[in-house]
Amino acid sequence: MALVFSNNRRWRIIRFYCIGWTLAFVYLSIVRGVGTMEMGSLKFDLLSSLLISVTLGPIMGLISGFAQILTEERVQKNRSLITLLIFRFIYGILFLLLLILGAYAVYQFYFGTSLGIVAFAMDAGSAAIYFYVLSVDVFLTLLRQINLMLGEGNLRKLMQGKFYTPREEERIFMFLDLHSSTQLAEQLGHVNYSLLIQDCFNDLGNAIANNPAEIYQYVGDEAVLTWTLKNGLKNDHCLKAFYNFKLTLEKKRRYYEKKYGVLPFFKAGMHVGMVTVTEVGKYKKEIAYHGDTLNTTARIQGQCNILKSKLLISETLVNNLSSNIYAFTAMGSISLKGKEEKVALYAVSEN
Structure with missing residues (x-):
């Protein structure tokens, strides 16, 4: 169950x-240190409280980050709602215990106290x-x-209002499509086919964990990836x-062959x-890209079967x-529809 912190996504979770x-x-x-009186026996002035906060914050952040990574990579996949709720309940109890231990250790390190850990945990006002x-x-x-849901990093940009007014960007797009999807859907049935797509796109996320690719959309059995020009060209x-x-x-x-009978x-x-x-939608907001570049990319992907190629790219990108x-x-040179x-x-x- 060891978690190796060798990819950018995990570090972003920990940092968050x-x-x-x-x-x-x-x-x-x-809130507690300006114009308020402590109820318990432990008295904090503002500076002391801030010192504890900046020490305890990263510690609890590491714990929460580990738990979130574990949830996303090991627990969340193919688990029932009841299982997830039980996991969160157990995690909540353990998290509070670790908080008490961490807070007690930090307070002892900086200030020292004659209180035992139980008395420390049950001090007046602790419940709040x-x-x-x-x-x-x-x-x-x-x-x-x-x-x-929005794509990593887009929530911050959305809150900053960067998408409110349409703006131009030079970007690389990839349209990634499952081969023989219709045949697979008939062979597996709708439920198993959906599970196959789910597994594939989970593995796609793992495959680009160290890549600056942004997953723009999932459309049926197709995924659309995008990069800024600089990020996409760097290191290929x-x-x-x-x-x-x-x-x-x-x-x-x-x-895959054991579960679905196919790779x-x-x-x-x-x-x-x-x-x-730009940002589109009133009651369901979404960050959307518009332009001929996307239409052309989709048409290029549609030529893969005809030209019997796994990956086709435009001359513009090659240059x-x-x-x-x-x-x-x-x-x-190929005539593309539209x-x-x-x-x-x-x-x-590959060479």
Whole structure:
């Protein structure tokens, strides 16, 4: 059950909870330390309370971060609602116990106290603090879920109003589509087919954990990934995402063949260009990209079967890449539906 912190996503979770808990404790210190009188035997002035907050905050953030990673990667998948609720209940009790131990150790380190840990835990006014802590835990968990729904990093940008007015960005897009999806749906049935898609997209997330790719949309059995131009070109991230995903599926061949009787295979099309990004919707908000770049990328992906290629990219993207890892084979200029001019396409392979 060891968790290796070797990918960026896990570090972002840890950072989020460390900052969140530190701010929560600082807020509590200010509220309790300015113009209020402590009910219990432990007396804190504002500076002492702030010192404890900035020490205890990162500690509790690490604990919450570990728990969130464990939930997302080991517990949440294919678990019933009852199981998840039981897990959260047990976690809440353990979290409060760890909070008491952590707070007692920090207070002893800085100030010292003759109180035993039980008396410390039961000090007057503690119940209100425990309720506050549990409320913050629920709030941070909800923020994490909202962030996942919008795409990591987009909640912050949304709150800053960056998407309120449409703006242009140069971006790389990848349309990733499951091969023979109709045949698989008939073969597996709707429920098992949905489980297959769920497993595949979970593995996609694992495959791009160290990649700056943003998952823009899931549309049926298709995923749309995007990068800023700088992030996508750096270290061939836009191409590595596809091959890392392919390798991840290969490593789980035995799992997929045992559960579904098939190893899923994805094909992809990629293109780069200017798009407009904006916030859309009134009662259901979404961050949306608009522009011919997306339409062209979708058309390129549609040529994979015709040209018998796993990964096709546009000449425009090839001209931006300088890769020593991947080889590009010209497939000619193709007429794409809805476009007047032909688009030169290249098949990608590993050297």
